[in-house]
Amino acid sequence: MITFDLAEASVRDLNQRLHDLPEDTNERAWRVLNPKGAHALAAGLERPIEVLIEGHVGYYCAGMNKEATVIIDGHCGVGVAENMMSGEVRVKGNASQSAGASAHGGLLVIEGDASARCGISMKGVDIVVGGSVGHMSGFMAQTGTLVVCGDAGQSLGDSIYEAKIFVQGKVESLGADCVEKKIGEHHLAKLSRLLARAGIKADPRNFRRYGSARKLYNFHIDHADAY
Amino acid sequence: MCGIVGLFLKNPAMRAQLGQHLSVMLIGMTERGPDSAGIAVYHRPTGASQCKLTLFHADPHYHWRQVGGGLGEGLACEVDIEIKANHAVVTVAADEAAARRWLKENHPELRVMGYGQLMEVYKDMGLPAEVVDKYGVRSMEGSHAIGHTRMATESAVTTEHSHPFTAAPDMCLVHNGSLSNHNNLRKWLRRRGHEFETDNDSEVAARYFAHRLGEGASLPEALEAGLADLDGFYTFTMGTRDGFAVLRDGIACKPAVLAETDDWVAMASEFRSLANLPGVEDATIWEPKPAVVYTWSLQ
Amino acid sequence: MTVDPRALRPSAAFSQQVLAEIHRAADQGLYEIRGFGTKRKLPSFDDLVFLGASVSRYPLEGYREKCATDVWLGTRFAKNPIHLKIPITIAGMSFGALGANAKEAIGRACTEIGTSSTTGDGGMTEEERRSSKTLVYQVLPSRYGLNPDDLRRADAIEVVVGQGAKPGGGGMLLGMKITERVAKMRDLPVGIDQRSACRHPDWTGPDDLTIKIQEIREITNWEKPIYVKVGATRTRYDVALAVKAGADVVVVDGMQGGTAATQDVFIEHVGIPTLPAVRLAVEALQELDMHRKVQLIVSGGIRSGADAGKALALGADAVSIGSAAMVALGCNKPVHVEDYHKIGTEPGYCHHCHTGLCPVGVTTQVPELQARLHPEQGAHWLRNYLSVMTLELQTVARACGKSHVHNLEPDDLVALTVEAAAMAGVPLAGTNWIPGRNNY
Numbered sequence: 033m034i035t036f037d038l039a040e041a042s043v044r045d046l047n048q049r050l051h052d053l054p055e056d057t058n059e060r061a062w063r064v065l066n067p068k069g070a071h072a073l074a075a076g077l078e079r080p081i082e083v084l085i086e087g088h089v090g091y092y093c094a095g096m097n098k099e100a101t102v103i104i105d106g107h108c109g110v111g112v113a114e115n116m117m118s119g120e121v122r123v124k125g126n127a128s129q130s131a132g133a134s135a136h137g138g139l140l141v142i143e144g145d146a147s148a149r150c151g152i153s154m155k156g157v158d159i160v161v162g163g164s165v166g167h168m169s170g171f172m173a174q175t176g177t178l179v180v181c182g183d184a185g186q187s188l189g190d191s192i193y194e195a196k197i198f199v200q201g202k203v204e205s206l207g208a209d210c211v212e213k214k215i216g217e218h219h220l221a222k223l224s225r226l227l228a229r230a231g232i233k234a235d236p237r238n239f240r241r242y243g244s245a246r247k248l249y250n251f252h253i254d255h256a257d258a259y
Numbered sequence: 260m261c262g263i264v265g266l267f268l269k270n271p272a273m274r275a276q277l278g279q280h281l282s283v284m285l286i287g288m289t290e291r292g293p294d295s296a297g298i299a300v301y302h303r304p305t306g307a308s309q310c311k312l313t314l315f316h317a318d319p320h321y322h323w324r325q326v327g328g329g330l331g332e333g334l335a336c337e338v339d340i341e342i343k344a345n346h347a348v349v350t351v352a353a354d355e356a357a358a359r360r361w362l363k364e365n366h367p368e369l370r371v372m373g374y375g376q377l378m379e380v381y382k383d384m385g386l387p388a389e390v391v392d393k394y395g396v397r398s399m400e401g402s403h404a405i406g407h408t409r410m411a412t413e414s415a416v417t418t419e420h421s422h423p424f425t426a427a428p429d430m431c432l433v434h435n436g437s438l439s440n441h442n443n444l445r446k447w448l449r450r451r452g453h454e455f456e457t458d459n460d461s462e463v464a465a466r467y468f469a470h471r472l473g474e475g476a477s478l479p480e481a482l483e484a485g486l487a488d489l490d491g492f493y494t495f496t497m498g499t500r501d502g503f504a505v506l507r508d509g510i511a512c513k514p515a516v517l518a519e520t521d522d523w524v525a526m527a528s529e530f531r532s533l534a535n536l537p538g539v540e541d542a543t544i545w546e547p548k549p550a551v552v553y554t555w556s557l558q
Numbered sequence: 559m560t561v562d563p564r565a566l567r568p569s570a571a572f573s574q575q576v577l578a579e580i581h582r583a584a585d586q587g588l589y590e591i592r593g594f595g596t597k598r599k600l601p602s603f604d605d606l607v608f609l610g611a612s613v614s615r616y617p618l619e620g621y622r623e624k625c626a627t628d629v630w631l632g633t634r635f636a637k638n639p640i641h642l643k644i645p646i647t648i649a650g651m652s653f654g655a656l657g658a659n660a661k662e663a664i665g666r667a668c669t670e671i672g673t674s675s676t677t678g679d680g681g682m683t684e685e686e687r688r689s690s691k692t693l694v695y696q697v698l699p700s701r702y703g704l705n706p707d708d709l710r711r712a713d714a715i716e717v718v719v720g721q722g723a724k725p726g727g728g729g730m731l732l733g734m735k736i737t738e739r740v741a742k743m744r745d746l747p748v749g750i751d752q753r754s755a756c757r758h759p760d761w762t763g764p765d766d767l768t769i770k771i772q773e774i775r776e777i778t779n780w781e782k783p784i785y786v787k788v789g790a791t792r793t794r795y796d797v798a799l800a801v802k803a804g805a806d807v808v809v810v811d812g813m814q815g816g817t818a819a820t821q822d823v824f825i826e827h828v829g830i831p832t833l834p835a836v837r838l839a840v841e842a843l844q845e846l847d848m849h850r851k852v853q854l855i856v857s858g859g860i861r862s863g864a865d866a867g868k869a870l871a872l873g874a875d876a877v878s879i880g881s882a883a884m885v886a887l888g889c890n891k892p893v894h895v896e897d898y899h900k901i902g903t904e905p906g907y908c909h910h911c912h913t914g915l916c917p918v919g920v921t922t923q924v925p926e927l928q929a930r931l932h933p934e935q936g937a938h939w940l941r942n943y944l945s946v947m948t949l950e951l952q953t954v955a956r957a958c959g960k961s962h963v964h965n966l967e968p969d970d971l972v973a974l975t976v977e978a979a980a981m982a983g984v985p986l987a988g989t990n991w992i993p994g995r996n997n998y
Contacts, residue, residue: 069531072769076776095777096709114760129514148549172759249733260799492763512757512762514766
């Protein structure tokens, strides 16, 4: 385990060291101390290493993550794991806005709550939230899966494409073109698997599924209200 | 455009360190706002028949004593002046409206940064660390304070354009965001007798809330009215005599973080400004919901 | 009874075009979507002229006496700034809007002549990375196809706040052009009409843009220049804010800037012309003492070496072309005329990129149409056009006595109209008058 103390060295030093790790590195376990809300921590990683950050982080932690596992033992700021490609990012506390924004793959787990726009523009990532999500979550979500064990705020899935959203608690309101859909056995199985990977206990049968009504897929005057 | 911070002490034992903590919070927001900074601190209450005004003049050799003398004569009352760099805190045994009228008529070159019985406002161009040093913020005690670091968007970088903006006794406002209908609102408010010192959108918001309060609205009611009338993106933090309030617009793109312990409640645009507050490791940390009024007061 | 043609009075307000548009809107019930840039007449570089050599100012000989054209971009923070041979770059245009052959042609031409090309809303294709030696990678609100591998193999990164054709609008691509390949790159279903975000998903405002730029620098180890691109609206504030947010280069796209598809109302009525935008941008940089330290690239209706020269004289470090590059590749050429008719237009009037049926194979995904643009031929045409632009630029610069095109200055220009004088901040020809600046 390599310990890196941000009270002694800079974010730039940390990120450069992590970026410089060769493909066959044996420096695979990292512990980062004193993040104190710093931004872009562990952004741009591309090795199958594990980075544990002890404390609260700022914006874009684990941004564009590839392959790595990043664990934040605290809360995180805006855009955690934004545009992640693969690997796993886990937030033990709460996440701020735009968690997992435009992410393409991998798994993002938020054990607490996520704020507004969770999964905005998601492009294939799996996001599992142990708590609730804020308004406009799943906005323009293209593909991937968003699982919310708590409640969802206003305008869930506004302008959604083909992503799937599962919510266990209350949905304050649905966004444009987002509707409740039937849950089938294969959905339950997928949900089960995701919850297991996330390490969060919940019964898939308590969830409801939401997705696109596909009425906005072609511009048409009858749907002008939705724009 | 900006960073905003606010600190409200529930535990009176912490009051001596208010300025120290707020300085650290403010400096944490330097990257968001390198152009200018300002703070409003609530402390040193005047007597019931007194008021105090924070005044500004850019000339370091300005003749403040003369102004004090004139004011005392003009209003036939006692006047105390404390000079802090290019600001002066003037305590007057008179009504604040009368004092402001006299100053406007006799010294229109002075800017009134704030007035009331508790609030003092200090703001200037420069980095937050410079502004904090200039006015000795670190040694200030008090019950609550708000602060702002500015990256100018659509108006000039001048002292007057810095936040906090004040529009009523012991009331001021800091703003992170960008209003989109402030020009029309400014005209609307002018027609109702309000005068403006800048073309800044945040000044419009401050005077708008003062207008609602002047009509008899409570603080929450005034803020609710703002949700309907103010268009654009905003996180507002308002300082009031008794505490502070936080409001985000309905879309809530601009950031806001709140933290609370038994000893204090704090607000900032980014967590890193809260990261050094005592006990923050165990604080409850959350984000204010869009279009919901949050208020805290000393009761 | 015959109609006396002299009695036919056209209405300026309800012109033929306006009448046709209202009839169309009544029929279809949706706003008009089209490609290309602003078509109505605007004050532009055509209203400025150079003051060439005179008794007091001596010209340089062509060819023998050097007139240098190179430019460095990204010197503020990047470890690896970009050095271009000519101050004319190719603007961002998406794969999706353009076909693969067009992107490859552009890449090859840029490599040959020594300038940069730019990816667009849809991500980086292999063709363009392979063919273009210096490639700028856009980060747009949609984030289609964005990934760290492409970020790291780009030569510069351009954060797009907006573009001149539609400041405040997001990308648009209609179903016909969302083929398998485009859909896969963008993670969209095939054949739908793409709706796009107009704001970035994870930041809004210059204070948060500052943090976003830092993240991109962190991911790329501070190696690459970061550009910030804005459509021209409140240009003075925007450029100042881009500088404060940490940009190495600012790109300002005037309202004439083109698009492959957006609402006509955006193209014609939102944004300010390139002419005042250049001046505002330069003044903002000068006020911050950042002129030439943060470089300025100007685009939006640049068509010739003369336009480039005027932009540089007003203080830009480089210009960018989009529509003009496509014209060089064949856009609006009078060939395959029956195919122009099929989409309801004629060569010289076509703005039908949005249909995906480009008769000359530039803005289409249809294989038979794409085949009409051979990458080598396209590269040859574009390279020739860029050479001509550069020679024209050098010609006017030499006539003004400059050994480097960057030594062109506003005082080398005068205006032919009052509007242009006011917008560009140069005197009306034959007078000392700059409207709004001095009393005369």
